[in-house]
Amino acid sequence: MPELPEVEIIAQGLNNFLQGLVIRDLTIYYPKCIQGPVQEYKKQVQSKEVLEVHRRGKLVIMRLSTGLNLVFHLKMTGKLLFFAQDTRVDHTRVNHTCVNHQTRLLFCFQPRAYLCFQDLRKFGYTCCLTDQELQHWPFYRDLGPEPLQLHHDDFAALFKGRRARIKALLLDQKVLAGIGNIYADESLFLAGIHPATPADQLKENDFFRLLVALQRVLRKALDLGGSSFSDYVNSLGERGSFQDHFQVYGRGGRSCKHCGTSLERIRVAGRSTVFCPRCQPVR
DNA sequence: GGGATTGTTTAAAT
DNA sequence: GATTTAAACAATCC
Numbered sequence: 311m312p313e314l315p316e317v318e319i320i321a322q323g324l325n326n327f328l329q330g331l332v333i334r335d336l337t338i339y340y341p342k343c344i345q346g347p348v349q350e351y352k353k354q355v356q357s358k359e360v361l362e363v364h365r366r367g368k369l370v371i372m373r374l375s376t377g378l379n380l381v382f383h384l385k386m387t388g389k390l391l392f393f394a395q396d397t398r399v400d401h402t403r404v405n406h407t408c409v410n411h412q413t414r415l416l417f418c419f420q421p422r423a424y425l426c427f428q429d430l431r432k433f434g435y436t437c438c439l440t441d442q443e444l445q446h447w448p449f450y451r452d453l454g455p456e457p458l459q460l461h462h463d464d465f466a467a468l469f470k471g472r473r474a475r476i477k478a479l480l481l482d483q484k485v486l487a488g489i490g491n492i493y494a495d496e497s498l499f500l501a502g503i504h505p506a507t508p509a510d511q512l513k514e515n516d517f518f519r520l521l522v523a524l525q526r527v528l529r530k531a532l533d534l535g536g537s538s539f540s541d542y543v544n545s546l547g548e549r550g551s552f553q554d555h556f557q558v559y560g561r562g563g564r565s566c567k568h569c570g571t572s573l574e575r576i577r578v579a580g581r582s583t584v585f586c587p588r589c590q591p592v593r
Numbered sequence: 594g595g596g597a598t599t600g601t602t603t604a605a606a607t
Numbered sequence: 608g609a610t611t612t613a614a615a616c617a618a619t620c621c
Contacts, residue, residue: 311599368600385617386599431618433600449601474611483601491599540598580613581599 312384314457314488315531316542316550318365320390323545324372324425325363327392331419332359333374340414343429345437354378354438355417367453367487377441381450382427388434392545393424430541453487457524460486466517469509476512476520477505478579489524491581492537492559497524499558504590505583506576511593530555558584 312320333355341348358374365371370390372380382390389412409416415427415436427436444450455464468485469476479485480494489497498505500523503516512520535550536542539560543549557567562575562584571588 383600385601387619430620431598433617472610478611481600582597 311386311490311492311540312388312536312542313368313490313493314365315493315528315552316536316544317368317370317384317488318532319536319544319550320384321363321365321370324370324390324392327394327423327545328360328363328372328419328425330359331421331423332357333417334420335418337416337418338414339409339416340429340432343414343427343432343435345435351436351438355380360419365488366450366456367483368490369450371444379439379441379444380436381439381444382436383434384429385431385433385435387430387541389426389428389541389543390545391426391428391543391547393426449483452484454483454485455487457486457488457521458528460521460525462518462521465521466514469512469517472509474509475506475578476503476509477583479509480524481579481581491583492556493524493527493531495559495584496557497527499523499585499590500527502590504592505578505585507593558586560584 336352336355338344338348338352344351355374358376358378361373361375363370363372368383370382374380382388409426410428412428412430413426414429417425419425439447454468469479472479477494477498480489481491495505497520501516501520503512503520531537531552534552534555535544535548537552538549539553558573561573564573565571566573566586566589569586569588571586573584574587575582575584577583
């Protein structure tokens with residue numbers, strides 16, 4: 311469930327730790343997490359230097375020397391953990407935080423350090439793409455704008471003439487990049503907008519409040535180290551605390567922190583959706 | 594063992 | 608054709 315704030319924190323951490331390091335070895339425990347030919351992936355990353363690590367949408371992108379990009383999508387339960395040089399590595403994969411039963415990949419760097427890709431659910435994946443391949447990859451190419459770098463004029467335009475429910479569009483990575491179930495529900499609550507409202511029924515003022523709410527929620531989550539209600543941890547294995555500030559997500563049936571009304575749980579765009587019928591009325 | 598979990602893709606419907 | 612919705616899929620936990 312890492313969404314924009316969690317992926318951003320991971321990418322920033324890895325940028326600090328991995329910049330300038332050279333990939334010396336890669337151990338593959340679960341080949342299916344690699345998209346494309348596995349041996350080619352291994353060959354491509356071998357001896358490459360990490361130039362920089364950043365986030366785009368929910369993707370972690372590690373820029374390597376000679377124009378290659380190591381891309382990760384963490385999906386629900388993916389983790390990217392950094393281990394410094396003095397970490398003991400247990401290749402038997404038993405009861406060890408660095409290499410355990412969740413471990414799918416282990417990168418070994420020079421100077422000695424490790425990057426461990428763990429993923430309980432095995433939905434996460436990685437691929438190695440040239441700059442050109444990355445630009446032409448449909449998922450990457452079609453990503454919508456970054457919510458934190460968006461101006462109010464451009465925001466309303468994203469929804470112009472669209473009848474789909476506002477939450478479905480917030481979750482659509484082609485409309486807006488990086489938003490998932492948590493931050494969609496939380497920002498709609500803060501903006502006082504019912505998640506099932508057709509986008510074309512919203513007024514200019516609604517879009518203004520929605521972008522303010524969205525950016526406020528994302529920034530607060532970033533400040534608090536992300537949401538760790540399940541298994542998210544940053545690149546050092548540390549939990550965030552934004553889950554302690556959820557207003558609606560995962561709180562169906564409990565009372566609204568603002569007005570006391572019982573929060574409702576419905577399905578929108580195939581996903582569990584919680585909202586306050588009083589603070590977010592249908593209009 | 595069925596249901597819930599989620600982000601994304603694909604197919605079907607409008 | 609474009610847009611929208613629903614179903615399918617990945618694997619695991621409870």
